[in-house]
Amino acid sequence: MATWGLEWLEGIAAVWRQPLLYYGALLALAAGWRRVKRERRDFHVRVYSPWKEWRGLWTSGWLPGAVLSAVALGVGLVVPKEVVWMVTALTVLLGLTMEARLLSAAYTLGGTLLVLAMAERGRMAVPWLRDGVEAAPVLALWLTLLLAAEGWLIIRTRTEPASPQLLKSKRGMTIGRQWVQRLWFVPVVLPMAGGSLPSLPWWPFAVGGEGHSFWLVPFLLGFSQRRHHVRPPEAARREGRLVLLLAGVVAVLATGSVWYAPLAVAAGVVAVIGREWIAFSGRRADSASPPRFARHPHGVVIVGVLPGSKAEKMGLSIGEVICKTNGVPVRTEAEFYEALQRNRAFCKLEVIGDNGEVRFVQGALYEDEHHELGLLFVRERGSLASEAVS
Structure with missing residues (x-):
């Protein structure tokens, strides 16, 4: 029992060793500064506090994080530590674009699945990559869970205000649009392969040996939208529901990958393509509609x-x-x-x-x-x- 308690304490303390904790905080501050700069440029006034994104980063992800932790510990979704580092590296690279929507689990975890598939196809003789390939079905299940959490968080943004912007339309007239950008930490207690604790008897997945430990990992998720016709609550509700639907489709493939491993890669491909289609279709529908925030003949x-x-x-x-x-x-x-x-x-x-x-x-x-x-x-x-x- 003492060993379990010590492992739990070490796992919680491991969050301070996670680069995403510090990277996410800096990214949220940069996003707030960038937004305020645009607001002052367009309206000569700051609309919302530059700390808005930073506060939202820490406050919204606890509930989905607790649910995902319970699922992970109950089902035994054990992953190698190297896979966590790969997801971290891809998250950092995508974050450099300053486009919050690219921090979707579809791109970070789905992209990691594609990297593992390419590594296996290239027959790269690296031991930790071999462990990552073996863990692909578990990673596909994690992709499903984080996509579901993302969809729920997006739907919740319908109650949060958007930042106004001014821009030139294709016809050269000034119109307004609403810019929504959100960043969330979803803290999850992950069972990690390798450690002094024995795997529980009902856990179906054993990667890299029988022993395991725990890590508290702050997954970084993001969302952004720019709309000049659809109101932000309506747009967020639509996109969130579509992401939940995508999570359901990916769940079918991820579950099948437990028995047929190549389906894990298919889950990653479907997640990336599906998430991109959701964003593209929303932009296209909005662009095809007349701007709501434009000069009006009656006021x-x-x-x-x-x-x-x-x-x-x-x-x-x-x-x-x-x-x-x-x-x-x-x-x-x-x-x-x-x-x-x-x-x-x-x-x-x-x-x-x-x-x-x-x-x-x-x-x-x-x-x-x-x-x-x-x-x-x-x-x-x-x-x-x-x-x-x-």
Whole structure:
């Protein structure tokens, strides 16, 4: 019993030796800094804290991590330590792109399966690669579990705000879009091949010998979306459900690989292709639709609302159109604030909601609030980068 307790303590302490722990923290800080830089460029104001991504990194992955740890310990999904290092190396390389969506388990674990397959095909005489090839079915099962966790986390992002951006459309007009990027640590207790502990009798997988130990591994997952038509909650819900569906398809292949090992590689291929198709199809559908955040003939379109601002307290949200301010029709940001100045103590807005119906929003204004309602609009900017919608 003392040996088990000591191994557990050493396994938990092993998290401090995991490069992903520090790399993920630095990546989240860099992502926050990059986002704030873009917000200031487009709107001359920081919309969200630069620590937003860093805080989200640590807070959302505990529940799926606990579930996956229970599954791993109950079923005995033992992997060689070298495979963990391969996943780590691939995660670091993909993270250098600063594209959070490439940190999907489909690319990190699926890519590792493809590397192992190429190594086996090339008959590379490296002992640890041989252990990795033997563990391919287990790695395919881990791919399934982490894809399921990723889908669940993506669906949960529908309640989190997106960062507004301005850009040039293909027709040369300024439009807005919503940028969602998330990073998550999913801490999982992994049974590792090699160690002083005996394998439990019901564990079906034994890789690299009978003994094992435990490691607490912080898997790094990511997600990003840029949409100019579909609202972020709707887009996240759709993509999350598709990722869960993909996890189900991969699960069938991964389970089959327990009896027929080549299916593990097929699971990796399907995961990579399927995840890329999900991202591509979402972008294509959004690009084929008219931009929601563009100049509107009947008013000014809200592309962003500052957190904690008067506008947020009044219940205004992105995509809505303000057509009248204090009874005065407005078509530009300048006209909006000019009409707002007409009454320094009270504000009444006529707003067209997502359902196309007009509603009235009103509230008292205190000193200087007429200058700082916290609304961000689609507007022309001479210094805007000539980036086109893809």
